[in-house]
Amino acid sequence: MSLGHSLTLTIPFPSSRLANIAERALNVDKELKSDQVKRIITTDDDKLIVTFDCTSVKMLRVSVNSLFDLIIMITKTMDAFDGLE
Template identity: 40%
Template sequence: MATDAETHSGTGRLEFSLDVPFPSSREATIALRSLSPDKEPRKGGITKQLTVTDNLLSVRWSADEARILRVSVNSFLDHLTLVIETMDMFGPPVDP
């Protein structure tokens, strides 16, 4: 898992990115589709983008304040852990 946080000097927004490797692109895609449907609870101040490249799930946040960013990243990590535990216990995925 690789992370990277910085303030973009141009926009003044906080950026945070996270890369999560999965055993295969299939599992990375399942995680993406499980984690994407629920939008951020607050109306503004933060955006979150999820993408999959091969077996890597990448998440990129952009937020106005560190406080908002922390809450979103924390809850995402809780959700991610649950999805991975579910895959460990009830996977691997059946053939499509």
């Protein structure tokens, strides 16, 4: 059953390997308010797919913003250090 406010993000990565790494790194931390936010992170080939389902628009905004901060950090790390010898 939906909590009323939902959003699906589809974020393309350069390869399915990198999308998979992002998915595994993000899935370690559970949402703190699990009764108000349901978040599912999966991949589809080279795409990272995140669905949010929240009890309020505010919770949705907070949750999406904090996940974006982490995704940006992951992509920066990939840019700087993937394939480094």
